[in-house]
Amino acid sequence: MALEVENGAYTYPNGADVLSDVNFRFSGREVMCILGPNGAGKTTLLRAILGLAPFTRGVARWNGKPVADWQPKAFWQRIGYVPQAKRMNFAAMTIGELVALGRSARLGPFSLPGRDDWAKVDRAMEEVGITHLRKRLASEVSGGQLQLALIARALAVEPELLVLDEPESNLDFRNQRIVLEVIERLAERGLGAILNTHFPAHAVELSESVLLVPRGKPPVCGRVADVMTESILTDVFEIGVRIRDLDLPERTVTTVTAVGRALDASGRAIRED
Numbered sequence: 254m255a256l257e258v259e260n261g262a263y264t265y266p267n268g269a270d271v272l273s274d275v276n277f278r279f280s281g282r283e284v285m286c287i288l289g290p291n292g293a294g295k296t297t298l299l300r301a302i303l304g305l306a307p308f309t310r311g312v313a314r315w316n317g318k319p320v321a322d323w324q325p326k327a328f329w330q331r332i333g334y335v336p337q338a339k340r341m342n343f344a345a346m347t348i349g350e351l352v353a354l355g356r357s358a359r360l361g362p363f364s365l366p367g368r369d370d371w372a373k374v375d376r377a378m379e380e381v382g383i384t385h386l387r388k389r390l391a392s393e394v395s396g397g398q399l400q401l402a403l404i405a406r407a408l409a410v411e412p413e414l415l416v417l418d419e420p421e422s423n424l425d426f427r428n429q430r431i432v433l434e435v436i437e438r439l440a441e442r443g444l445g446a447i448l449n450t451h452f453p454a455h456a457v458e459l460s461e462s463v464l465l466v467p468r469g470k471p472p473v474c475g476r477v478a479d480v481m482t483e484s485i486l487t488d489v490f491e492i493g494v495r496i497r498d499l500d501l502p503e504r505t506v507t508t509v510t511a512v513g514r515a516l517d518a519s520g521r522a523i524r525e526d
């Protein structure tokens with residue numbers, strides 16, 4: 254299982270060139286984080302990789318075959334996609350029904366989930382610890398619980414790879430930890446993940462490789478130790494960054510902190526968007 258992108262570029266119909274020279278190979282059995290400033294093109298990149306808005310130049314290949322040549326059903330049986338959690342899309346459903354939607358990638362056009370499918374839905378909910386929420390409406394659970402339900406929905410697909418768009422955004426500390434630990438546990442069992450995140454420290458903690466997407470420059474892909482450096486992050490995020498290890502009794506935690514100034518003396522943003 255592998256995903257590779259060769260010379261990927263994306264230009265929106267209005268002429269906005271958002272991505273260029275995207276080149277990387279992801280072996281699939283690990284976690285890769287995509288990091289970069291707002292508007293750099295991370296979501297555009299995820300959508301391009303998944304063929305939802307294909308690269309306008311270059312190619313993304315899944316298991317050696319261009320994503321565009323995959324039959325959609327076969328492709329979506331292999332990828333568990335976790336979009337940003339938006340409650341309104343699922344408000345009228347129970348959490349059990351929401352997770353069961355993941356099985357639709359495995360069912361025939363007019364089939365309903367059978368006993369075996371429901372068992373897989375149960376297993377997916379168990380995996381992320383939300384079995385007790387099965388009968389609750391999606392509109393009546395917390396943001397963290399909804400996020401876990403969306404991960405369970407992706408797991409119910411029985412995918413080879415999880416792709417998650419900012420899974421820990423909008424979550425409090427504890428729920429962020431739950432989501433990170435779930436992804437980590439799944440990866441330990443061999444299910445790789447690609448995720449967009451706004452938290453560099455999460456990338457250091459979770460991933461072996463990262464893809465840094467600067468604004469208007471080609472992305473940089475590499476091992477965490479090689480590319481998550483103060484000088485590269487300062488360049489990519491356009492603000493001074495310090496990386497420090499914090500030795501706690503339980504473990505050593507790597508902190509990544511913005512230390513440079515974002516506003517000048519008159520209160521104007523130092524880098525105008």
Ligand SMILES: Nc1ncnc2c1ncn2[C@@H]1O[C@H](COP(=O)(O)OP(=O)(O)OP(=O)(O)O)[C@@H](O)[C@H]1O
Nearest residue numbers: 265267269271289290291292293294295296297298
């Ligand atoms: N439909 C569109 N037409 C034209 N430009 C677009 C369109 N959608 C997004 N963009 C632009 O493409 C750029 C990249 O957007 P994208 O959402 O991929 O960035 P991002 O890195 O995911 O941002 P964020 O971190 O804020 O989520 C932005 O400048 C955005 O304004």
